[in-house]
């Protein structure tokens with residue numbers, strides 16, 4: 485067997501061209517054959533189709549690229565829940581921009597690893613440009629803001645908690661709204677912190693008065709408060725300035741999980757909703773949600789670079805003191821990971837190509853779509869709207885259905901391959917959740933979605 489060609493080097497592009505043609509062709513035919521946002525038929529049908537395309541996965545003698553790449557890309561695409569379909573709207577699962585996916589291809593080809601400069605000269609320089617830019621966007625008035633790249637909101641929240649733990653005598657207590665992402669209490673468990681203090685959020689957001697009450701009970705203990713700018717369930721934004729005041733009065737650190745809502749910063753019309761964000765000691769951002777990036781595109785921003793000091797770490801083969809003294813950038817303290825993909829690259833290309841106004845326009849588009857959907861539901865005779873959307877998430881339910889029927893509508897639409905909708909509990913009831921992240925969605929798509937829900941509700 486000939487040695488398979490490599491992706492990089494001067495010969496790489498010629499080796500890649502026919503393979504990419506096969507990939508693009510299978511992406512096209514796979515989407516056509518799927519015919520909807522998810523594949524119809526549920527897990528058994530999809531698993532069977534994948535098995536047929538992939539078996540045996542490790543043959544004694546390989547099939548060669550033609551029989552592996554095209555058929556498997558086709559199976560992957562035909563069986564995808566494709567967020568580029570307007571009716572795939574369950575989760576904070578963004579349809580990536582073509583531009584960002586193209587940029588990510590270059591990252592895969594060159595495969596720089598961000599754990600040492602000698603594996604990533606340009607990629608690390610670009611990562612530094614990106615983190616500086618995003619840190620400044622988050623903290624416009626800070627003297628030395630900084631940011632790190634993460635695998636997503638979960639890792640950013642974990643790091644925020646770790647950095648807070650390292651700044652205080654143990655044990656650190658985490659206080660968070662009941663509306664906070666599950667990764668926060670899980671991070672406390674991972675880091676060996678005491679059981680967290682969830683503050684009930686009956687209105688959907690963290691109430692400053694209730695926070696004050698909880699912090700009063702923790703007087704004398706080091707505390708990190710985690711607020712949310714864009715909750716997973718409804719996109720609600722906690723009242724950041726008032727929460728920052730309460731934290732300051734109690735000497736508590738403040739972290740804001742803006743994994744969803746952070747990109748409002750790009751929108752002139754909507755950035756006021758994040759007023760007070762820059763009073764947080766750390767902020768989670770995540771451009772694989774409202775930033776249209778392929779996974780992963782998480783960020784942890786900190787108001788002062790010194791906050792990252794606990795991550796400093798030396799491994800002689802990666803960042804020896806003499807190399808650092810000689811001027812080679814020390815990258816190991818920029819993450820807990822060692823080998824790291826150049827996720828900064830696709831984000832840098834996107835930020836430069838679209839600019840603040842281009843990204844802001846996309847944010848406005850999906851938030852306006854959510855407002856349109858809310859209007860349609862409000863005027864619909866058979867549907868109930870939970871609340872006006874703060875971001876791009878809309879909760880609704882068939883008015884006369886019980887919770888089991890609401891759950892069944894979601895599963896039937898999924899099983900039939902008609903739509904991917906999410907679910908959320910609020911006010912003691914189960915709601916359907918439409919998380920609108922696709923800027924190409926049209927009002928007519930929203931009408932189709934509502935018609936499907938109405939048509940699948942048991943009478």
Ligand SMILES: Cc1ncc(COP(=O)(O)O)c(C=O)c1O
Pocket residue numbers: 576635636637638639641665667712714715716741742743744770782
């Ligand atoms: C508010 C919030 N924070 C954090 C996360 C976790 O992000 P990731 O899935 O990228 O780790 C999510 C995920 O939906 C989220 O909604």
